[in-house]
Amino acid sequence: xxxxxxxxxxxxxxxxxxxxxxxxxxxxxxxxxxxxxxxxxxxxxxxxxxxxxxxxxxxxxxxxxxxxxxxxxxxxxxxxxxxxxxxxxxxxxxxxxxxxxxxxxxxxxxxxxxxxxxxxxxxxxxxxxxxxxxxxxxxxxxxxxxxxxxxxxxxxxxxxxxxxxxxxxxxxxxxxxxxxxxxxxxxxxxxxxxxxxxxxxxxxxxxxxxxxxxxxxxxxxxxxxxxxxxxxxxxxxxxxxxxxxxxxxxxxxxxxxxxxxxxxxxxxxxxxxxxxxxxxxxxxxxxxxxxxxxxxxxxxxxxxxxxxxxxxxxxxxxxxxxxxxxxxxxxxxxxxxxxxxxxxxxxxxxxxxxxxxxxxxxxxxxxxxxxxxxxxxxxxxxxxxxxxxxxxxxxxxxxxxxxxxxxxxxxxxxxxxxxxxxxxxxxxxxxxxxxxxxxxxxxxxxxxxxxxxxxxxxxxxxxxxxxxxxxxxxxxxxxxxxxxxxxxxxxxxxxxxxxxxxxxxxxxxxxxxxxxxxxxxxxxxxxxxxxxxxxxxxxxxxxxxxxxxxxxxxxxxxxxxxxxxxxxxxxxxxxxxxxxxxxxxxxxxxxxxxxxxxxxxxxxxxxxxxxxxxxxxxxxxxxxxxxxxxxxxxxxxx
RNA sequence: GGCGGUGUAGCUCAGCUGGUUAGAGCAGUGGAAUCAUAAUCCAUGUGUCGGGGGUUCGAAUCCCUCCACCGCUACCA
Numbered sequence: 001x002x003x004x005x006x007x008x009x010x011x012x013x014x015x016x017x018x019x020x021x022x023x024x025x026x027x028x029x030x031x032x033x034x035x036x037x038x039x040x041x042x043x044x045x046x047x048x049x050x051x052x053x054x055x056x057x058x059x060x061x062x063x064x065x066x067x068x069x070x071x072x073x074x075x076x077x078x079x080x081x082x083x084x085x086x087x088x089x090x091x092x093x094x095x096x097x098x099x100x101x102x103x104x105x106x107x108x109x110x111x112x113x114x115x116x117x118x119x120x121x122x123x124x125x126x127x128x129x130x131x132x133x134x135x136x137x138x139x140x141x142x143x144x145x146x147x148x149x150x151x152x153x154x155x156x157x158x159x160x161x162x163x164x165x166x167x168x169x170x171x172x173x174x175x176x177x178x179x180x181x182x183x184x185x186x187x188x189x190x191x192x193x194x195x196x197x198x199x200x201x202x203x204x205x206x207x208x209x210x211x212x213x214x215x216x217x218x219x220x221x222x223x224x225x226x227x228x229x230x231x232x233x234x235x236x237x238x239x240x241x242x243x244x245x246x247x248x249x250x251x252x253x254x255x256x257x258x259x260x261x262x263x264x265x266x267x268x269x270x271x272x273x274x275x276x277x278x279x280x281x282x283x284x285x286x287x288x289x290x291x292x293x294x295x296x297x298x299x300x301x302x303x304x305x306x307x308x309x310x311x312x313x314x315x316x317x318x319x320x321x322x323x324x325x326x327x328x329x330x331x332x333x334x335x336x337x338x339x340x341x342x343x344x345x346x347x348x349x350x351x352x353x354x355x356x357x358x359x360x361x362x363x364x365x366x367x368x369x370x371x372x373x374x375x376x377x378x379x380x381x382x383x384x385x386x387x388x389x390x391x392x393x394x395x396x397x398x399x400x401x402x403x404x405x406x407x408x409x410x411x412x413x414x415x416x417x418x419x420x421x422x423x424x425x426x427x428x429x430x431x432x433x434x435x436x437x438x439x440x441x442x443x444x445x446x447x448x449x450x451x452x453x454x455x456x457x458x459x460x461x462x463x464x465x466x467x468x469x470x471x472x473x474x475x476x477x478x479x480x481x482x483x484x485x486x487x488x489x490x491x492x493x494x495x496x497x498x499x500x501x502x503x504x505x506x507x508x509x510x511x512x513x514x515x516x517x518x519x520x521x522x523x524x525x526x527x528x529x530x531x532x533x534x535x536x537x538x539x540x541x542x543x544x545x546x547x548x549x550x551x552x553x554x555x556x557x558x559x560x561x562x563x564x565x566x567x568x569x570x571x572x573x574x575x576x577x578x579x580x581x582x583x584x585x586x587x588x589x590x591x592x593x594x595x596x597x598x599x600x601x602x603x604x605x606x607x608x609x610x611x612x613x614x615x616x617x618x619x620x621x622x623x624x625x626x627x628x629x630x631x632x633x634x635x636x637x638x
Numbered sequence: 639g640g641c642g643g644u645g646u647a648g649c650u651c652a653g654c655u656g657g658u659u660a661g662a663g664c665a666g667u668g669g670a671a672u673c674a675u676a677a678u679c680c681a682u683g684u685g686u687c688g689g690g691g692g693u694u695c696g697a698a699u700c701c702c703u704c705c706a707c708c709g710c711u712a713c714c715a
Contacts, residue, residue, distance in 0.1 A: 187642045189709050194641080195711080223715040259709085328651085332708090339650080342664070350677055357673035365673075405651090409662080428672070503675045638715065 003043070004035040005252040009160035009261060010047040010092060012233050013073040014054040014599035017080045017289050019335065020258060020308045026323050027287065027404065028256045029086045033460030039484040040540035043249050049076050049229040051222070053127065053204075055192050056211040066211045070095060076099070085316055085463050092236045094228055100213050102235040103228055106276055107202075115161045115275045118218075121201065132201075151522040158203040158215060160227065165271040166197040172270065178283050180266050181402070182330035185259060185286045189266045200268060202227040208626045232279065252281040254402075259286040259302045285402055288332035302495040307335050314508055317462035318344050324404035324461055338465060345507065349417050352454070358422065359447040360472050363498045366431040370497050371448045371474065372441035376490025379444040380425075380439070383525045385489045387417040388453045392487060395457065411457050418629075448473050449492040455479050456487055465504050465628070472499050544637035546627050547573070552585040563607050564588065569634020576609035579624070594625040594637055 032044035050070035059069035179184035203221040212222025225493040238245030241440040327333035394410035430440040471478040521544030547566040
């Protein structure tokens, strides 16, 4: 039997789950469910990464033990997976005995093979990032990632000879185009591997970090993140514990990850496996980020919407549907209420929900609620049958390509075909003509069978709603348990009674359900650590310039605004500044100021402002920023 | 700076190894129908396929170049 072993990353237990986690896990769930539908033997794994200093610190802050803390976090994640209808087969935690055993044993083997050595390491260490930095990495004496304190530290650590595997890894990636997907990420890794590859530090001294798995060959150290976390994939497969399971599941079919942990999965993990003498996973699929546009999340109404809130307002299935429908796996996408509502109203409520509703109503009204027994291959049903077969073949191609968007579109095309079919056949007209009774029955049967097909194909994406469809056409059992043979056209026997239910996707008034306020702008939600700092690139987007004030006057009808004409060197600009309560207009003329030159123009009190003057303020005091010397107008600030 | 990617209708995007009048969904406009969650169906686009050059009988699709944006990476800050 075909096996399909899919994993999500194990999520780090130092923060609450968010959209990024939800997306990865939902896509993995949808893929797992499709493979089950196709009759494959599936192992779907997710879990938690629970060791490390950040967990230790978080636990201390809450006055609890690390184990208590991670237990709570694991509960929070499990609760979300339950809410989202995730059908994982295993939930692994790195604090479990089965995993500690594998890590210990694997380390000992690699050590015995001479692939691990110890060495002194000296550098600047950030407690927060749990990382060393070289002198030149530092930015203003702070760590380059979060700008936090660093301390000089020299310590012995253990290293894995990762560098020895560089050529082998390149060869493997080149020889296996499916290994890293999408191709842009593959190129990235190949680019990364053109530089010399270093060795991998795999330890932390217990004196500094106690919360981890001790190195078997040196009890003064614990295992550092990668040689711990990544091994979860083989632990869960049964490595070193269940030979039968292991040989069945390993190597994994797919590690689904976010693009933020590409290197660890595409470089560290393969070399680790190689050193252990284990085969590599077939595919590492890196998806993109959801950009959450707070502006478009209802902020204009003063009440922003958190993506996960939509689960409560519109239901889990609509949320799952949106995730796999809107984002092409591998690319970034923007999460907005507008697009969510457009999908919900247009595709789910109008096209699909209404199709189900009108079909069931017609079955009740025109044929007494009992689905007729009709030859599924009746020529009148050809449009539906052919379209259903097309849907099936499209999905069969899209599934191995991880193309969730194509899967959804294939299903929607069947929905639209059915709506078109109804218009063409006009069952309401047939119902008025006794002589056309059999035509009518054929039509009703065709709709019933199409709904059955839809329920089956939608089940992996929308488990609850698809089951509701399944029930309404009188099918028994759980649609989630259906397998490939059920997908053959004509599986509806006929003769069973329809059971009308409430509309599947009622229109929702979001204004009432939106409550939480949010001040966030666009925020990236991957699995990367959130950071309040900005990158240098982001800073560079600002075009700050020195300007000289030519004229200044008060803006009519505004007591805080001044209208300034400024000399930017290459051009003159007009801008509006809210400094009238601190500066007389005349006193500014001739002064050098600093402005944001590439700010989008705005009209304030009817006056256009082509930029923004910079000033600092505190406790009601205000001071203009100005260069220390008589620089020319237009000088760039950086 | 190096490597890679993207740029196709108002919006979101399909268009594989070059080949009939460049497509889908949404939005817009006009119409039909009434079983249905005012839900559906039909019709409707003069799109410089980012600009320029080239290869070819023929290019959105291949090559070169330029521009814009994005990612990785280096360096500067």
